[in-house]
Amino acid sequence: MKIKSTISLQLTQKSGQTSQPPWKLLENSYCAVNLIDKNPILLKVSQNNIDSINVEYESLGCNIIDEKQINNKIAEIFDLNFNLKKFYKFLSNDEKLKPSVDFCNGLRLFLAKDIFECIVSSISSANNSIVRWTKSVDTIASKWGNGYNFDSGTFNSFPSPKILSTVYEDDIAENEGYSKKDNKKEILECKNNLKSCGVGYRAPYILKASEMFLSEINIYDIQDMNYEEAFDTIIKVPGVGPKVADCILLYGYGFKEAFPSDVWIKRIVSYLYFDGKDISVSKVREFGMEEFDKYAGYAQLYLFHFARKSGLMDKLSKK
């Protein structure tokens, strides 16, 4: 089916948002398994022009699928109900933001298909490269997620906090685990632990985070909180600081008033809005939230990509 909406699917997929790794590209379609009404559905999204996207799907067994639910899910993930035209009008009133549209036309939020996946992605993204954390998250899904065999191939969901909380942290823990079970000799090549997925020193954070979502924090309650309350809740999770918290709130839960502020946004905002004067990351966050208000999240997304594509980032990195 065809959904009419202005969006650049490729830009949105490749923009490095920490909601999830890009979906798997199969014959021009971005594919991922999604739980829709508790049924695993393979969504296949493609695009011929910027005014619409095409959605196909595969299901397992003979469940009757309501296409309206699929439509809603797609609209939710790609934020299709966000009024891009209105946002561009807002951008055009800001001399600094104005040029960003030329580089970001059709870029939308790429929201989490699985909120826990988003949280692990965001924790993994800290002081890390996009290629590395996306690879790690995909590896975690392939090791401990459910594998579903669709006609188009096998696709893995992301494991639940319950599953992930039981995996070994590293090679050492894994070997200890084995020797407890059955006096096995030490295995040199350990592949059944978090660190083997390349998350590095974030492995204990991810384990503790998994445990927290089993007991202290209900992952779905955050959806219904206001922004401040949600921020205070999610930042209690180990490995989650201010920037990662805002990423989770923006890309995971869709709090559009969040303005995730990292070193790059700091450099960009300092350059564009403060005449190059060095502003602290926390001040940049305050500035962004006040200046852009309900558009803060989108403004951050557009600023980052504008800087990336326009060469501004290269220019600022040499300072």
Place this chain on the structure above:
DNA sequence: CCTCAGGGATCCG
């Protein structure tokens, strides 16, 4: 072969 940064968080003073 090396060295260095990568959309930060944490701990420590």
Place this chain on the structure above:
DNA sequence: CGGATCCCTGAG
């Protein structure tokens, strides 16, 4: 508050 350190991979 500021600064050092953290794992590991790819680019140079």
